Amino acid sequence: MAMVETMTPEQTRTPETARPDATRSEGTAGSPLVGPGEDAKVSARDCSVYYGEKHALKGVSLDIKVNEVTAFIGPSGCGKSTFLRSLNRMNDIIDGARVTGLIALDGEDIYARKVDVVQLRARVGMVFQKPNPFPKSIYENVAYGPRIHGLASTKDEMDDVVQSSLERAGLWTEVKDRLDQPGTGLSGGQQQRLCIARAIAVSPEVILMDEPCSALDPIATAKIEELIDELRQNYTIVIVTHSMQQAARVSQRTAFFHLGNLVECNDTEQIFTNPLHKLTQGYITGRFG
């Protein structure tokens, strides 16, 4: 614990954000900000989140690279989900939540006044811990988003969007003969893949996943993990997980959080074999957590 209190801001930053040659950009909260890295899809600079008086996330700077899976790990309450939610402004719907600093998608500030939050959440989709299909048919679960975003103008076009989304979510062959049946009638693992199909249907660029396998058995978990690996060809993925094995299996980069600080973000292999920070070492070897 004492170590955390003595950490300097630089120790909580990722190596790339500490680069002296990084360019500066204008921010939202008047904090000194550093520009995004070249292959960053999403960049956070000095991002803090408060729930009322509580400072839950503390000055996090991090680049999320395109077409990679980035895993957020760390002990319960360290701020992983808080940070994840700030990446598509889901914290906006929490009373008393306040975000400072900069979060940029393709270099554009997502908290800027001109940003349409509905459009933003189509670009940065989210899959939750507990599968949450709408109380509608399997078809309608997938068609809902494209319909409200006007992504299909004819029934044939919508059929194509539904089929390709279900295919990409690895669910088509299991449900193609029962598309009119309720999504809630599927198994937990199928429901989660339906939720992934629903997220994919509006052509997102980034998919945020908050412990997507925590309600699933090992076989359903393995299927989702395989799917995540396939999806990263086309999407940038961020996953919060309590399972270090899962982070090691599915991600290329891992960020370790502790008490609201980003302690370290690096290649997953490095994090699990040769972490830079003692706190990370302590967590991955099970000394605390």
Ligand SMILES: Nc1ncnc2c1ncn2[C@@H]1O[C@H](COP(=O)(O)OP(=O)(O)OP(=O)(O)O)[C@@H](O)[C@H]1O
């Ligand atoms: N809606 C909220 N109102 C007040 N405090 C909150 C709220 N949501 C989270 N917090 C607090 O913010 C801190 C970070 O919580 P968060 O859920 O982001 O952590 P986490 O790392 O995702 O935890 P877990 O692994 O247990 O899900 C915690 O201290 C938590 O109690």
